[in-house]
Amino acid sequence: MRVIRPATLADLPRLHPVVERAYRGDSARQGWTHEADLLSDTRTDLATLTTLIDGASRILIALDGDTILGCVNIASRGNGLAYLGLLCVDPELQARGIGKQLIAAAEATARDTFAADRVEMTVIDRRVELIAWYERHGYARSGETRPFPVAVDPPLTMAVLVKPLFDQRQLP
Structure with a gap:
C-alpha cells in the first residue's frame, strides 16, 4: 500500500540514494526523467536534504x-x-x-500548510518531454528563464513553470 508522508531525518540516508539513482548515472537511464546525459556530478547530499x-x-x-x-520538495517562498523541486521516482518504478x-x-x-495560491518550478529547458509532462499536469511556462544554479559547460538554462492552485473545497 502506497503512502505519502513528510520525510524525517531518519529517512534521509535511505532517500539520498533514490534521488541519485533517479537523476544521475547509468541507473537513471532506466527511467525517462533523468539528467544523466546533461550532468555527471551528484544531484544533492545529506546536508542539503536536511535543510529541506x-x-x-x-x-x-x-x-x-x-x-x-x-520524493518531492515543496517550499514556501512567501506571498502565496x-x-x-526534487521530484523523482526510482527509475525502475516510473510510469506507475x-x-x-x-x-x-x-x-x-x-495550499493547506503554506497558504500558497500558486506553485512555481524550474526545469532544464532542454528537457522537452519532462516539461510536456508538467504541462499535462497543469503547469505552464511563465516565459521566464533562469540560469542553472551551478556553473556547467556548456551552460544550461532553466525554464520557469507556474501552476495556480485552487481550493477544491470551494468548487461547486
Missing part, C-alpha cells in the same frame, strides 16, 4: 512499506508562492502514477 525538511520546506516521500519509491501522486500531495501541502 523543516520550517517553510518539506520533502514528501512515497513509500510502499519501508521502501522509498520517490510555493516552489516545487507515483510522480502524479507526489505532485498532488505537494500541491495540497502548498
Whole structure:
C-alpha cells in the first residue's frame, strides 16, 4: 500500500540514494526523467536534504512499506508562492502514477500548510518531454528563464513553470 508522508531525518540516508539513482548515472537511464546525459556530478547530499525538511520546506516521500519509491520538495517562498523541486521516482518504478501522486500531495501541502495560491518550478529547458509532462499536469511556462544554479559547460538554462492552485473545497 502506497503512502505519502513528510520525510524525517531518519529517512534521509535511505532517500539520498533514490534521488541519485533517479537523476544521475547509468541507473537513471532506466527511467525517462533523468539528467544523466546533461550532468555527471551528484544531484544533492545529506546536508542539503536536511535543510529541506523543516520550517517553510518539506520533502514528501512515497513509500510502499519501508521502501522509498520517490520524493518531492515543496517550499514556501512567501506571498502565496510555493516552489516545487526534487521530484523523482526510482527509475525502475516510473510510469506507475507515483510522480502524479507526489505532485498532488505537494500541491495540497502548498495550499493547506503554506497558504500558497500558486506553485512555481524550474526545469532544464532542454528537457522537452519532462516539461510536456508538467504541462499535462497543469503547469505552464511563465516565459521566464533562469540560469542553472551551478556553473556547467556548456551552460544550461532553466525554464520557469507556474501552476495556480485552487481550493477544491470551494468548487461547486
